[in-house]
Amino acid sequence: MRIEKNYDLSGQNTFRMKVKCACYIEYESVEELAGIDFDSLPKPIKHIGGGSNLLFKGDFPGTILHSAIKFIKYVDMGLDEVPVIVGSGVKWDDLVAELCGHGLWGAENLSLIPGEVGAAAVQNIGAYGVEFKDLVSGVSCYDLKERCKCKFTAPECRYGYRESMFKEAEDRYIITSVLLRVSRTAGPRLGYKGLEGIDSSTPAKVREAVIAIRRTKLPDPEELGSAGSFFKNPVVSALDFTRIVDAAQGATVPHYILDGGFIKVPAAWMIDQCGFKGEREGGAAVYEKQPLVIVNASGEATPDDVLELERRIIAGVHERFGVSLHPEVEHIG
Numbered sequence: 001m002r003i004e005k006n007y008d009l010s011g012q013n014t015f016r017m018k019v020k021c022a023c024y025i026e027y028e029s030v031e032e033l034a035g036i037d038f039d040s041l042p043k044p045i046k047h048i049g050g051g052s053n054l055l056f057k058g059d060f061p062g063t064i065l066h067s068a069i070k071f072i073k074y075v076d077m078g079l080d081e082v083p084v085i086v087g088s089g090v091k092w093d094d095l096v097a098e099l100c101g102h103g104l105w106g107a108e109n110l111s112l113i114p115g116e117v118g119a120a121a122v123q124n125i126g127a128y129g130v131e132f133k134d135l136v137s138g139v140s141c142y143d144l145k146e147r148c149k150c151k152f153t154a155p156e157c158r159y160g161y162r163e164s165m166f167k168e169a170e171d172r173y174i175i176t177s178v179l180l181r182v183s184r185t186a187g188p189r190l191g192y193k194g195l196e197g198i199d200s201s202t203p204a205k206v207r208e209a210v211i212a213i214r215r216t217k218l219p220d221p222e223e224l225g226s227a228g229s230f231f232k233n234p235v236v237s238a239l240d241f242t243r244i245v246d247a248a249q250g251a252t253v254p255h256y257i258l259d260g261g262f263i264k265v266p267a268a269w270m271i272d273q274c275g276f277k278g279e280r281e282g283g284a285a286v287y288e289k290q291p292l293v294i295v296n297a298s299g300e301a302t303p304d305d306v307l308e309l310e311r312r313i314i315a316g317v318h319e320r321f322g323v324s325l326h327p328e329v330e331h332i333g
């Protein structure tokens, strides 16, 4: 177990915010985690993964926990549906690469999503028509409230669009491992725009295609700091949608009709229509290729730069379209 005081978190968040926490603890097993004297730690306590969906608003006065539980265990490779148990500290994309390398189907569309396996189970990550919930059978946790190990079946995790019971429980459960099911039977899912016509003879081929598409659209966190999509796509009523159409002044409004008559409008389109593409605030900027992403353009952006740009975008979109955008990136501190 590694314990550090006054720890620099700039390498632990993909926005590369230069912030510190009072205490940082990295554990390597469930036993080490269960042995921590939580009562004696600086509060609040927050668990992080790769820090790719987080914005630290400043120095964190409490304790940051991080899992280094790293194993991938194939329960029975002889089955068609192969059960795989994976430690929460494994990098998500390392897992996908390994599964694809074994010719196992299921995770290939989720290639190149930053972050770790524990957070994937919290976030219900998704891309190209596939979500984490399509693979998971169960999640093992440590309950910080009751101070004991516990397990949840997939239905008990109540997965929805980037939602889960773990988010609702607000940091009560620390995920230690997940049980996934992947398949030997070919099952490419190519319905999503951009994947039509690709070579889908193996999961590795689909992975290659997904990676190539993603590289054209999203910044590589190794090269340009960001936390991916900064805002959620708003879901509006039919009446609000007519107001958006009026405000669009003749431009075609992209939209997706959802159950119950609600309509999802891409936040990226609204931000673009308001002229924010490339907009800067201090060292932060709206990404030129995808206005849903705020980047640390200078490498020296501060949390306040990002927060001010966020505030201006929310105000601008509200003034033009009457819609309130909400951040997808979790704000900490």
Ligand SMILES: Cc1cc2nc3c(=O)[nH]c(=O)nc-3n(C[C@H](O)[C@H](O)[C@H](O)COP(=O)(O)OP(=O)(O)OC[C@H]3O[C@@H](n4cnc5c(N)ncnc54)[C@H](O)[C@@H]3O)c2cc1C
Pocket (backbone or CB within 6 Å): 014, 046, 047, 048, 049, 050, 051, 052, 053, 054, 067, 088, 113, 114, 115, 116, 117, 118, 119, 120, 122, 123, 124, 125, 126, 127, 173, 174, 175, 176, 218, 219, 220, 221, 226, 227, 228, 229, 330
């Ligand atoms: C360039 C880029 C592209 C992205 N593309 C996508 C995409 O296509 N689809 C998508 O869904 N997301 C995407 N994301 C967002 C992000 O990668 C996911 O949300 C990812 O799951 C976050 O993983 P992480 O390990 O970095 O978690 P963090 O950001 O560190 O944490 C996220 C949340 O999980 C909690 N958490 C982390 N680990 C644990 C644990 N072991 N136990 C309990 N709680 C835990 C944290 O407390 C926090 O609430 C993208 C991000 C970037 C930067």
